Amino acid sequence: MGLSAAAAETRIGIAQFGKHPQLDETVTAFKAEMTKLGVSDAVYDELQVNFDATLIPQMVTKLASNSPKLILAVTTPVAQGARQIVGNTNTPVVFAAVTDPVAAKLTPSWEAGDKAMTGASDLQDVASVITFIKKLLPDAKRIAYLYNPGEDNDVAVLKLMQEVTKAQGLELVEVGLDNTNDIPIRVGSLAGKADVIYVPGSNLVQPAVPAVAAAALSINIPVVNASAQAVRDGLVAAAFEVSYTKVGQNAAKLASEILAGKSTESLAPIKPAYEDHAAAINEAVLAKTGQKVPDSLKDCGCFVK
Structure with missing residues (x-):
């Protein structure tokens, strides 16, 4: 698992559970939407663990050690691992492709984010x-x-x-x-x-x-x-x-708002609407x-x- 050596103002860590078409689509859409939203100086440190849950703590710790502005955590197990490791730091986490963040104890409700985390669900409406x-x-x-x-x-x-x-x-x-x-x-x-x-x-x-x-x-x-x-x-x-391109775009919208100064608590997790399918x-x-x-x-x- 290698990290990018490039330096930039906006370093973003991407923690992915493993290579999978829908998850890859989510990440690709996230990065493209970030550029559209004006985050043109982003450098991405991308890691994945081939769906081995035991390696999630190591992956997240490595990403966090590079002092990113935020971390994108793709799937519920990765988001839960990220919450445990960076939940008490100043590094915000945006999750993506998490079906029910409330049931997974990632956010207190569908109406508000957590003190360190919010994100985009893939729950079918x-x-x-x-x-x-x-x-x-x-x-x-x-x-x-x-x-x-x-x-x-x-x-x-x-x-x-x-x-x-x-x-x-x-x-x-x-x-x-x-x-x-x-x-x-x-x-x-x-x-x-x-x-x-x-x-x-x-x-x-x-x-x-x-x-x-x-x-x-x-x-x-x-x-x-x-x-x-x-x-x-x-x-x-x-x-x-659910369109995973839309899931990635929704995650990017939240990430750009966090980078602009908003707190994760003030940003409710996004649940897919009709147009997100x-x-x-x-x-x-x-x-x-x-x-x-x-x-x-x-x-x-x-x-x-």
Whole structure:
């Protein structure tokens, strides 16, 4: 792990958990946005630990020893490690790609930063997901939600789905899955009971998206996924996912304000809004379920083949 030897007025440390397309996208967008925001003299010391959590303290300590103006901590484990090591120093930390900073005890709430830390979340906004589904399938009234009752994140999203669908006058069809072997039967039972299936970022269900897609196609129900890869692979009709470019840009906005003199406590963590998500639509897969792309999405620039 080598540090840059260059000197500049604005030295920024970047602590990354490991090389990964979404995390790399976050960092690239962060640096580009910092330049756009006028931080043109920045020098970045970038380290990563190949997803070895035991090396996080060493990485953060090394970055902190170079006296940066601030540290960008990418992912929850890295942000938690940074908080422990530099939390009592004068080095502010901006996190990025942290799903729930409140649950992770990085910030006291969504309304305020911590005394040494704030940042940009990658928490998917359920209301925005439902808004997209309604745009894609304006006639859909019944949304099936596939989830693992034993997974905390799945249950947390379920509660949000219940609130949002109720508020918007939609029916939520809850489909709990204990194991992936049940998918063909459970999805097949949705015939005549659901107009669209939403698959969250579930550790159980996401790896089984091919099985979900096949079962849903057999009963002509379109699937909207939390990740766009299944859309690009021609498995599901659409996806609505958090843009990690936006996450990086949001982190940069906070970082530039800190460099301008604002305290981390005065800056609330940024939660992704509708415009911080990216849509992906596979028109051919959508057509297999007898659906067409509405005119309102014709110019979305989000079609994949």
